[in-house]
Amino acid sequence: MARLSASRPFIHPECEITDSTFGAFVEIGKGSRVANSRIGDYSYCDRYADIANAQIGKFANIAAFSRIGATDHPLDTAACHHFLYRSDDYWDDAGRDMEFFERRKSRTAFVGHDTWIGAGAIIKPEVTLGHGAVVAAGAVVTKDVAPYTIVAGTPAKPLRLRQPREIADRLIALAWWDWPHEDIRQALDDFRSLKAEAFLEKYEV
Numbered sequence: 001m002a003r004l005s006a007s008r009p010f011i012h013p014e015c016e017i018t019d020s021t022f023g024a025f026v027e028i029g030k031g032s033r034v035a036n037s038r039i040g041d042y043s044y045c046d047r048y049a050d051i052a053n054a055q056i057g058k059f060a061n062i063a064a065f066s067r068i069g070a071t072d073h074p075l076d077t078a079a080c081h082h083f084l085y086r087s088d089d090y091w092d093d094a095g096r097d098m099e100f101f102e103r104r105k106s107r108t109a110f111v112g113h114d115t116w117i118g119a120g121a122i123i124k125p126e127v128t129l130g131h132g133a134v135v136a137a138g139a140v141v142t143k144d145v146a147p148y149t150i151v152a153g154t155p156a157k158p159l160r161l162r163q164p165r166e167i168a169d170r171l172i173a174l175a176w177w178d179w180p181h182e183d184i185r186q187a188l189d190d191f192r193s194l195k196a197e198a199f200l201e202k203y204e205v
Helices: 098-106 165-174 181-186 188-193 196-203
Strands: 016-018 033-035 050-052 054-056 109-111 149-152 157-161
Touching (some): 165 196
Parallel strands (some): 016 033, 033 050, 054 109
């Protein structure tokens, strides 16, 4: 019997989940934290991932200890400590700065379909990873990443293309990630054995 389900996510122990929704066949690794996020069909994160204020596409591969939507502290005020906005933790007569939290929540990170985020990588708020993009382990992504591009480093910079632009454009047009579950199953042998161009030649209409 298949371990993952279309009806509910597989959430491992010790996770913290708040204000988030999950698509079909989603898995959340042990100890991960997911807040104010939407995670698309077939996507998963490994152990101790931290995902906040993010929209994750389908078939995203998110490795252990990665962080998406890593939050910022204020830099233009006299202090950058969180007593500024978590004030009720320090004084009985002080409230939280809810406007700060609303601004933080609105700074959405976008992760496209069929992406791979390596172990320990960080994706900053308001960054978009295009479909098919790959982020190397330990990278810090501060700017948008074009589709089917591999980035590495701190700050992350393009390393090479995962697929040539013409192939990438055809894969995006094919949008196999939107196929029904059974259609993907029927094509499983071809997903395993064919290079991208041969796969396109067989399945493009």
